[in-house]
Amino acid sequence: MAQGLSKRFGETxxxxxVDFEIQRxxxxxxxxxxxxxxxxxxRILCTLLEPDAxxxxxxxxxxxxxxxxxxxxxxxxGQFAAVEERLTGFENLxxxxxxxxxxxxxxxxxxxxxxxxxxxxxxxxxxxxxYSGGMRRRLDIAMSLIGRPSVLFLDExxxxxxxxxxxxxxxxxxxxGRGGTTTLLTTQYLDEADRLADExxxxxxxxxxxxxxxxxLKRRVGGELVEVVLADPADAGRVIxxxxxxxxxxxxxxxxxxxxxxxxxxxxxxxxxxxRDLDAGGIRVLDVGTRRSTLDDVFFAxxxxxxxxxxxxxxSEDGPGSEAAxxxxxxxxxxxxxx
Amino acid sequence: xxxxxxxxxxxxxxxxxxxxxWSIRDCxxxxxxxxxxxxxxxxxxxxxxxxxxxxxxxxxxxxxxxxNVPGYDDYNQFLIPGxxxxxxxxxxxxxxxxxxxxxxxxxxxxxxxxxxFEPAVLIGRTFADLIRNLITFVVMLAVAFxxxxxxxxxxxxALAATLLLLAFxxxxxxxNALLGVSVGSVEAANSASFTWIxxxxxxxxxxxxxxxxxxxxEPIARNNPFTIATNAVRALYNGRAAGxxxxxxxxxxxxxxxxxxxxxxxxxTSSTR
Ligand SMILES: Nc1ncnc2c1ncn2[C@@H]1O[C@H](COP(=O)(O)OP(=O)(O)OP(=O)(O)O)[C@@H](O)[C@H]1O
Ligand SMILES: [Mg+2]
Numbered sequence: 001m002a003q004g005l006s007k008r009f010g011e012t013x014x015x016x017x018v019d020f021e022i023q024r025x026x027x028x029x030x031x032x033x034x035x036x037x038x039x040x041x042x043r044i045l046c047t048l049l050e051p052d053a054x055x056x057x058x059x060x061x062x063x064x065x066x067x068x069x070x071x072x073x074x075x076x077x078g079q080f081a082a083v084e085e086r087l088t089g090f091e092n093l094x095x096x097x098x099x100x101x102x103x104x105x106x107x108x109x110x111x112x113x114x115x116x117x118x119x120x121x122x123x124x125x126x127x128x129x130x131y132s133g134g135m136r137r138r139l140d141i142a143m144s145l146i147g148r149p150s151v152l153f154l155d156e157x158x159x160x161x162x163x164x165x166x167x168x169x170x171x172x173x174x175x176x177g178r179g180g181t182t183t184l185l186t187t188q189y190l191d192e193a194d195r196l197a198d199e200x201x202x203x204x205x206x207x208x209x210x211x212x213x214x215x216x217l218k219r220r221v222g223g224e225l226v227e228v229v230l231a232d233p234a235d236a237g238r239v240i241x242x243x244x245x246x247x248x249x250x251x252x253x254x255x256x257x258x259x260x261x262x263x264x265x266x267x268x269x270x271x272x273x274x275x276r277d278l279d280a281g282g283i284r285v286l287d288v289g290t291r292r293s294t295l296d297d298v299f300f301a302x303x304x305x306x307x308x309x310x311x312x313x314x315x316s317e318d319g320p321g322s323e324a325a326x327x328x329x330x331x332x333x334x335x336x337x338x339x
Numbered sequence: 340x341x342x343x344x345x346x347x348x349x350x351x352x353x354x355x356x357x358x359x360x361w362s363i364r365d366c367x368x369x370x371x372x373x374x375x376x377x378x379x380x381x382x383x384x385x386x387x388x389x390x391x392x393x394x395x396x397x398x399x400x401x402x403x404x405x406x407n408v409p410g411y412d413d414y415n416q417f418l419i420p421g422x423x424x425x426x427x428x429x430x431x432x433x434x435x436x437x438x439x440x441x442x443x444x445x446x447x448x449x450x451x452x453x454x455x456f457e458p459a460v461l462i463g464r465t466f467a468d469l470i471r472n473l474i475t476f477v478v479m480l481a482v483a484f485x486x487x488x489x490x491x492x493x494x495x496x497a498l499a500a501t502l503l504l505l506a507f508x509x510x511x512x513x514x515n516a517l518l519g520v521s522v523g524s525v526e527a528a529n530s531a532s533f534t535w536i537x538x539x540x541x542x543x544x545x546x547x548x549x550x551x552x553x554x555x556x557e558p559i560a561r562n563n564p565f566t567i568a569t570n571a572v573r574a575l576y577n578g579r580a581a582g583x584x585x586x587x588x589x590x591x592x593x594x595x596x597x598x599x600x601x602x603x604x605x606x607x608t609s610s611t612r
Contacts, residue, residue: 043448046448046452047451047452048448048451048452068454069454071452071453071454072454074452075452076448076449076452078445078448078449079445080444080445081445082444082445082446082448082449083446084372084376084446086375086376086379086380087372087375087376091375095368095371095372096449096453098364098368099365099368099369099450099453099455100453100454100455101361101454101455127379143449144449147453147454
């Protein structure tokens with residue numbers, strides 16, 4: 001679908017030779033932090049932006065050479081809900097249907113059908129201005145489905161939604177996936193890509209740095225992590241060796257802290273087992289804990305540095321760097337207080 | 340890389356979206372988006388009607404008695420066509436704000452990702468703005484009549500004056516459309532459009548005779564296209580000969596429309612943003 005896409009805005013290299021392909025009926029997740037180039041990729045594929053290099057095909061149609069034909073086959077739900085606030089939900093859908101050149105009766109029928117499918121029947125006659133964020137987002141997706149696109153683009157469909165709306169949106173997207181809608185989904189959240197995407201491409205600074213199924217990625221990173229806070233950071237190497245037989249991949253020492261993270265398959269019974277191992281190895285440990293891996297962990301494992309640009313790891317989870325650093329700092333303080 | 344084969348369930352489409360008929364229908368669809376919204380947006384309607392009414396009343400009563408213009412016994416007969424002209428020109432600024440909003444909210448991206456005639460987004464909007472301006476004008480005209488304004492020429496001349504007024508405002512809607520698709524934000528669009536529209540409408544013959552202005556300003560005011568249009572409209576409403584002003588004003592309106600419609604459409608459909 002996309003081959004060697006490159007785009008620069010002045011000094012910023014938004015995309016540097018990105019390739020990917022979506023299998024028919026599958027969901028491809030484009031995972032990356034703020035400013036990674038996700039929206040830029042989506043806008044190129046949707047004919048809104050011309051790349052400096054590379055090409056993009058939708059159903060074999062070159063989007064640069066034949067934008068009109070490509071447009072007849074795509075549905076775009078951009079990063080910000082593009083609903084006309086002054087129109088009702090029904091009118092919004094009908095409007096897009098007419099611009100898709102459906103027959104008037106067909107546009108109305110589709111509008112009603114989609115309102116029902118997206119649980120918006122009751123509010124269909126209210127102006128969209130009065131909708132909640134989740135309702136807007138659902139209407140937005142419904143609008144991009146009016147023309148029965150062969151590829152659907154969803155740019156960060158859950159960013160800015162509260163946790164409940166987010167789960168609702170996941171259900172909607174999952175159902176689309178089950179219905180065989182070919183989808184390109186961008187997201188900043190590993191758990192979202194994990195749940196919704198059949199295949200994931202991780203991008204960072206405009207480059208694809210990893211690709212594979214969610215399981216592939218987790219095998220490299222660990223879906224679950226054991227975090228060991230050491231009394232002496234110098235023990236890190238020994239700890240990683242000691243725990244290697246329990247790990248999915250080699251553990252990592254978080255630079256500048258006394259924390260070691262070990263990706264593991266299954267958390268059941270892991271903490272006592274790790275404590276026993278470390279005890280047997282004679283290592284002084286301040287704390288052993290577990291947590292689910294985040295986008296930051298993926299980045300950390302892939303690039304050796306945390307995902308940049310703040311907020312990227314999601315609303316609740318902090319990156320391993322910051323969290324571990326805090327943990328270590330508090331333990332350090334305790335240690336000092338005791339001695 | 341393999342191309343993905345065609346879908347098995349194409350959208351129900353009547354024909355390829357390239358025909359002239361479709362382009363016109365797309366323009367109408369876009370215009371109806373705004374026209375439908377018009378009565379639902381009380382602030383916009385208020386701005387388009389109450390404010391002009393206030394203008395007519397304020398100017399007529401505050402300045403009405405104190406200003407003398409050569410050739411006019413009743414200042415109101417001179418002033419009111421000027422207020423008409425200024426108000427419809429102010430009305431042309433909605434396009435800048437509206438388009439900047441479409442762009443910043445992602446509505447423009449959504450529309451441009453559809454297989455529609457892209458300039459329809461601009462044409463539809465400018466058309467809806469024209470209708471709104473017409474409504475504004477009718478309200479203003481009623482108030483003007485209530486305070487004693489009269490058509491002193493034939494009904495045909497008054498009609499011609501009105502058409503010229505709206506055509507001139509329509510031309511400037513395209514200037515604002517270009518602004519709207521060029522600047523980054525709604526706020527910028529708003530201030531940018533008023534930045535040029537204030538001097539354009541005040542350094543003119545709308546409220547006073549330019550010969551009363553400082554000598555360096557006078558030639559600017561006299562050659563201002565807005566002055567030319569105002570003079571033509573004023574002459575026609577008062578049943579006087581508009582002379583070359585009429586054709587010059589029309590030429591300005593057509594020229595501005597063509598040039599700025601081209602520039603704005605090119606900017607809007609370009610894929611460089
Ligand atoms: N129109 C533009 N002009 C200049 N720079 C741009 C433009 N669009 C994007 N960029 C830059 O290109 C880079 C990639 O931006 P892009 O919007 O694709 O990122 P993203 O992955 O979608 O991020 P986010 O998660 O914040 O939406 C960023 O550094 C951004 O600042
Ligand atoms: Mg983005």
